[in-house]
Amino acid sequence: MKKRDLPQIPSQRASQFQASRKRIVWRIKVSTLHVVKRAMDIAVVLPALVLLAPLFLVVALCIRLHDGGPVLYWQKRVGRRGCEFAFPKFRSMCVDSDAVRAKIAAMNQHGAHGVTFKMKQDPRITPTGRVIRRFSIDELPQLWCVLTGQMTLVGPRPPMPSEVAKYSLRDRERLSVVPGLTCFWQVNGRSEIPFDQQVEMDIDYIHQRSLWTDIKVLFKTIPAVLFGRGAY
Template sequence: MNPQLNRDSQALLELETRLQPSLQQRLGQLIKLRLWRLSAQAGGLIKRMIDIIAALCALILLAPMFSLVALLIKATDGGPAMFWQVRVGKWGKPFTFPKFRSMVVDAEALRLKLIQSNQHGDSGVTFKIKRDPRITWIGRIIRKTSIDELPQLWCVLKGEMSLVGPRPALVSEVERYSLDDRRRLDITPGLTCTWQVSGRSEIPFDQQCRLDIEYIEQQSTRHDIKLLLKTIPAVITGRGAY
């Protein structure tokens, strides 16, 4: 046998032995993995418990206001108080999304006539315009104060939404998502999110996506509480709500 080849083989074997993790290292890695999984599960459980308690309490306390808003909407034009849409939830699963109706009954049909006024440019993914003529007088009030979104607390209670998370998109919007945009679907959508407290409709679509992805990568109970607290002044000022 070639002595040089034998020495090279022996050296390679010694290198492989040194590179292989020891039993202690493997056990340490396994423990870290288990702890990480337990931490993630615990965080998800805490988030869900907060969602259930907060949504249930809010629905009970806000019931009188809900009744008043529904009566005002009905008295405005005789149409239904609620507006229902199909939105896309976690991992692309569709669910029924309720709002207090803030627009005229035939708002969807009128949208085609207003498409050139889209404040979000030519991307065609989201549609927002200032001083939308389809919005009723009571609609402007409940949109400015975000009261129109409060029926979604029912979705939070059911687990289709969370208090904090990317806002659920329309099916037609998701169909135009890029692969990067679809990362927004990795978690349960929410009532409020980073861009909702940072300018709402004034934030362009690409920036909304970037902020949502940042939230997904950094999410924690502490971060959620901070966003919920920031939501209060954002609602009071009504910045970006139209």
């Protein structure tokens, strides 16, 4: 059959074919990235938990000796697609911190009716708490969540259910991926970044995420932790 006798594919069918091919390529790319990210999470977290064990012990003793309260503070956080999970932190506040928060809600630096609550001189924070929050040591128990797959090293920070209840449809886009230990706004000011800007930075990450992006964020996390900008 001569070339000129071949049937021509209508432009609409050609467009549909191109769109279908792009979707397949995108799905393969996302699936591959998920596998690679999971492998990196395990490779980093397992030795980190072993190396950090002495630090965990010292922090636990300091917290217990201060007021005799529990070492860990557990919260419900919202992960990918709205699934809730148990979220641990080294306790950096007084035992009745949740009750005290209701009394100081109007002092929220993200606005009295803001989605998130941040206060630079929060009276609930203990002396030990100020040190471990300054260097993000209070967040280290979340390495367990990374190991179990509920979190990943890099991704939007997991919000509380009460925060998600105030989300707009745009805000909920940050729940489309596995939440992370660190993210764009964590290495660019942390609590000093307004909530709306946090959302935009999370969505930017979701749209451009890659292994190389994750590696860059992890390296930027080191000076962000050491200098403690926005850590309160």
